[in-house]
Amino acid sequence: MGLLSKKDVKLITDPLADNNPITIQVLGICSALAITAELKASIVMSIAVLFVLGVGNVVISLMRNIIPSKIRIIVQLIVVATLVIIVDLVLKAFAYELSKTLSVFVGLIITNCIIMGRFEAFALANGPWRSFLDGIGNSLGYAVILIIVGFFRELLGSGSLLGIKVLGDPIEKTGVYAFGYENNGFMLLAPMALITVGIIIWVQRSRNEALIEDN
């Protein structure tokens, strides 16, 4: 670990659990809920956010001394919007079907609070290398939650993972379906995403009592 000091490692590992952007800082919920009906969409979304937040944090950090503080929000939005356009065009070129599934949610990365939140809280006050690590750490923390939610929703909702039917065929009654198991179609609907995240928060906070809120 010659390149990374102890502090730097902490920047990456902290957001994965005890300072998770979704469950603790309550940032970037919208996309975490809307696109997690399939594992594949969650993974692609995580990669998109990783790219935008990593690069964006570096750009903002490099410009932090020349941005007038009054218009910094507009400057930040323009930087994110440019990066998101790149992501959107790449998705349309190489994964057209998937970009249809994600529809407006790629565009909504612009207003994903994780990104603005990290710009404001970190990149404006720190150098490019540390900002880059912070961006990577936070988007990995975001990715962890997205992948957990996507995993359970796809497994319980359609009995498959990444489109592969892991539980057998529901129509020909193979695998677990032979024993009378049924897919819970309700898991694919919007409200169950909220409840799944609620349960993740419950589990996380019962394991770490320090995170419990007052009311």
Next chain:
Amino acid sequence: MEHLELFFKAIFIDNMVFATFLGMCSYLAVSKKVSTAVGLGAAVIFVMAITVPLNWLLDTYILKDGALAWLGPEYAAYDLSFLSFIMFIATIATMVQLVEIIVEKFSPALYNSLGIFLPLIAVNCAILGGSLFMQSREIQSLGLAFNYGVSSGIGWFLAILAIAAIREKIRYSNIPAPLRGLGITFIITGLMAIGFMSFGGMLTGGDEEEATEQTVQVEVTKEAIDLANNEKEIIE
């Protein structure tokens, strides 16, 4: 009739919070008290009523495929729609700043109640989401775009008002400690979203395309009802 349909659809069926999860960050952060929730909700309606029609104009006359035809036939082949993200967010950010300045100048009372929320709004996904949905659902006229902006805003307002009221009451309940605060809010929002799905059957009739969309939603609702009944049976 068209207007009325869009109005109810945007408020109840395609509710910003419960159907598409937009603006969740501020929805969770600012819903601890009813009074602040009302302030933010009103600001969202206000800003959406301005930005959605503006972005509609931008989309129709500048960004769409062939939208530049009014400049002359040689411009008809341009398709600038890849610029829409940056154009929309720039419009929203500038409008929010402009509204803030105007409100501060002419109505200090309104500024005191809305003022602190306005900067929050530039990064509220509901606002950008409203414009992006307006684009992807191909809303036909400026009037309809204005209607869509206002009614989506009202839908968001309703949602944040309801959750704030519930959270004020729930403070006195005995919730398992790890669920307190964020956890229970998520689960309540989920239950409210299930409730809002029952509005799916509200608009029946209309043209054929509408009708097919309706049946899908009705099926979904039936599923929800069956599930609720099952749960009831289990409890009984």
